[in-house]
Every structure is written in structure tokens, then in C-alpha cells.
Amino acid sequence: MAQSPQDVFAPWDDATEKPLIRFRNVTKNFGDFTAIDDLTLDIYAKEFFALLGPSGCGKTTLMRMLAGFEKPTTGTIELDGKDIANVPPNQRAVNMMFQSYALFPHLSVYENIAFGLKRSDMDKADIPARVDEMLRLTRLQKFAKRKPHQISGGQRQRVALARSLAKAPKLLLLDEPLGALDKKLRHETQFELMDIQEKTGTTFVIVTHDQEEAMTVASRVAVMDAGVIVQVATPDRIYETPNSVYVADFIGEVNLIEGHAAVDNGVATISWAEGQPPITAKTDLTADTQCTYAVRPEKITITQHEPQDRPNKIKGAVLDIAYLGNISTYHVELPDGKVIKAQTANDRRIARRSFTWEDTVWLSWTDTAGVVLTA
Numbered sequence: 426m427a428q429s430p431q432d433v434f435a436p437w438d439d440a441t442e443k444p445l446i447r448f449r450n451v452t453k454n455f456g457d458f459t460a461i462d463d464l465t466l467d468i469y470a471k472e473f474f475a476l477l478g479p480s481g482c483g484k485t486t487l488m489r490m491l492a493g494f495e496k497p498t499t500g501t502i503e504l505d506g507k508d509i510a511n512v513p514p515n516q517r518a519v520n521m522m523f524q525s526y527a528l529f530p531h532l533s534v535y536e537n538i539a540f541g542l543k544r545s546d547m548d549k550a551d552i553p554a555r556v557d558e559m560l561r562l563t564r565l566q567k568f569a570k571r572k573p574h575q576i577s578g579g580q581r582q583r584v585a586l587a588r589s590l591a592k593a594p595k596l597l598l599l600d601e602p603l604g605a606l607d608k609k610l611r612h613e614t615q616f617e618l619m620d621i622q623e624k625t626g627t628t629f630v631i632v633t634h635d636q637e638e639a640m641t642v643a644s645r646v647a648v649m650d651a652g653v654i655v656q657v658a659t660p661d662r663i664y665e666t667p668n669s670v671y672v673a674d675f676i677g678e679v680n681l682i683e684g685h686a687a688v689d690n691g692v693a694t695i696s697w698a699e700g701q702p703p704i705t706a707k708t709d710l711t712a713d714t715q716c717t718y719a720v721r722p723e724k725i726t727i728t729q730h731e732p733q734d735r736p737n738k739i740k741g742a743v744l745d746i747a748y749l750g751n752i753s754t755y756h757v758e759l760p761d762g763k764v765i766k767a768q769t770a771n772d773r774r775i776a777r778r779s780f781t782w783e784d785t786v787w788l789s790w791t792d793t794a795g796v797v798l799t800a
Contacts, residue, residue: 434644435659436469443506445470445595445628446491451500453486453652460486462652463500470595473622473629475639478649479675484632487649488598491630492521505595518595522602526585528573535560535569538588545592559587562621579610583617590625599631603638615641636676640664648672664721669800673719678754680725680765682718686710686797693797698761705736708797720795725767727755727780728787735789741765743784755780757788 436442444467453461460483468474476484489495490502493514501508509517528537538559542552560566563583568576573584582602589597602618603611619642622629633639639646640660647657648671656668667673674681684697688710695704695718704718732738741757744764748771755767767788771778780786 434471436472437467437645442469444468445472445505446630447501447503448487449501449503451490451497451502453483453490453495454498460652461490461497464652464654466647466654466657468628468630470628471626472644473619473631473642475643475646476630476632476649477634477636477639477646477675479634482649483652484649485600486652488521488600488630488632491596492519492598493517519598520589520592520594520596521598521600522585522589523600526573526581528581528584528588530573533570533572534565534576534584537573537584538591541588542591547592555591559591562590562624563587563617578606579614582606582614586618586621590621590627594627596628596630599629601633602631603633603635611638612641618642640676648675666796667719667798670717670719670798673717673796673798678722678766678768680720680722680795682720682763684716684718685713686716687713692792695797698759698763700760701739702737704795705792706795706797707793710797710799714799717798718795719798720790722754722766722768723752724794725765725788725790727757727767727769728789729779729784731787732789736792737794738787738789739765740785740787743780743782743786746780746782753778755786757786 446468448464448466451461451464452459476487478484486495490497493512496510502510504517529540532540535556539552539556542555560569563586565580565583565587568580573581603614606614615638631642643660645657646660646663648655648663650671656663656672663672664676667676670681673679682697682704684695684704686693686695686708688708691707693706693708693710695706695716697704697718706718739759741759743755744758745756747754750771752768752770757765757767759765765788
């Protein structure tokens, strides 16, 4: 059954919703180095929120402050309306799952999950039922008596997740949780994480440098650079309407074309290379300006003959082809040496591919395929 608009989970669009987590003007310095720079951010209950960025951008520092392992130099961090800057890690309604999983090798799966509960104020008689619930949730019932070295990497990951969720935290932090898994298992586990997060209703905050992982699991993604959040949005908005060249270039593959936009009534005419026709693009800009035009390779159509009904079209020669199984990426060189990438689905066998190296081809796209960026 299709979702009705009111069923869509988007508390960030509701002015009456109160965030579960609030960062307000948070700065974190390590000596002369600023890891987090005047950051303000809201995260809502039941979100699966991703902090995405390259190594050293500040995402792990942000998570460590939420966990209580670091204190902000300035600014406030609130959890459920309470300032938690001076609350010790063990007294926060927060749990953290590490990349290494940190399981006790001498304890069984059951005992690993029960470990934290036995040291909590939970009634001892209630612990077995809670552990059994976590085993069912993570589909580990038949592995309950095994030691960590007797189960697979994906199963160890689920044990660490079950242990982290056993005490029913308001917030679960996941630090590169799938980094140790092979690619196929990582993809499978991403969907398991989403399913478990939805079933428990726990707020998840994941730190990752894997764009595909963030785009798959998250309700919203925060793209970070040098201690600053550059853009926060849903995965489709991050991909389709990046707010800067940095975000467009960081997420997925993209063609970036520098030029000058002449704007008239919501349409930009972009002059970008001598001898090339200008690019036409719908835009929110209101004034002429220097710009970067970003268009994804899958938005570009590649044909042998010149298309007649497309507002943007350029001619070039196939320089290289990257065959990726389900898709092929064509690197097309223009007369001035610039290379534009176009992608096609491999819906035919490779022997029947329409284009090959050095073929002359036309690239074309619509006026809504790309975005005009000034930052």
C-alpha cells in the first residue's frame, strides 16, 4: 500500500516537533586545532541520522561528544531537553557500538548480550526475557551458546548491536559499524540495521565515510568538511540538489563544468567553453554570475546521431569505458580535451553494445538534469 503524505517520516519539516538532540554553537578545540567549528544541528527521535565526510572532518569528534568521551569547548549539547555536557558517559541514555565490536571472547553470545544488563539496575529476573528478545530481534537464537570466534563477522556485528540495544537507550551511536565486513555482507547488513532501527524506534546516529552506506540507511545525511556541516538533507535531496560544489563532488559521480550564467526568468544560459553551445538550465538564481554546473552521468543520454529534441547537446569521442556489470560509464572527450561522463544501463549483452572506443557520439540532457551552483 502506498504511503499517504501524512505517513511520511519527516519531523524536521514540522515546526511543532522538538528535537531529541540539539547542538547549539558547539566548538571543540584540541590545542590550536579546531575539530568542530560553531556547529548547530537538530536530530529527531526515531531518526537514522548519518554523519558523512572524509577522514579528519570532525564526524567522530561529534559522536564522541554525544557519547560523553569529549566535552565541547564552547556551546551546548542537549539530549531530550537536558544539557548533557557534564553528564558522565555511563549516566547518559546513550550507547555506542564500536567498529571493533569489543565483544568478550570468553563469553557466549548470550552472556555478551546480558553483560551490561547484569550491571544495571534491571531486576535480575527480567534479564533472561530481555536477552531472549534481543536474540530474536537480531536473529541469533541458535547462536546463543557460541563464543564470538565461532560465528561469522556479520553475526558478531549483530551481537554487538543486540548488546548495545539491550538497555533500551534513547540514542545509539554507531562508529563505522560495517567497516570490517566484505562488500556483499555490508549491503545485506545495511538493510538489517534499518529493519532493527525501525522495529525498536531507537534513534541511530551513524558515522561513516561510505557515501553509499549513508545514502542507503539514513533518513537524513549531514555532509561534513573541516568541522563544519555543509548540508543536512534527505539522501535524495543531497544527491539531486546539492547546495555546493563540495557536496556535489563528494556524493557519487558528477560532471562539474565551470562557466558564467546569464539568468532570465528562472533559466540560466551558461557559457562554458569556446566553440561549445551554451548550457541551458532551470535555476533559482536571479542574477548573472560565475557558476559551476553539476550534472550526474546517469542524467546524460549517449547516442550515435545528433538528437533533435534536447536543449543541451555536445559532440565528442569515446575515450574510455568502465564496465560495472549493471551499468557502463562512458568517458567522452570533447574537442578541447575536457572529458564528460555518461552512464547507461546494460540491458543488452556487452557484445551488442552500441558504442566502443574512439566512436564519435552525441551527449544530451534536459534543462532540469543538472544544478547551477555558486558555492
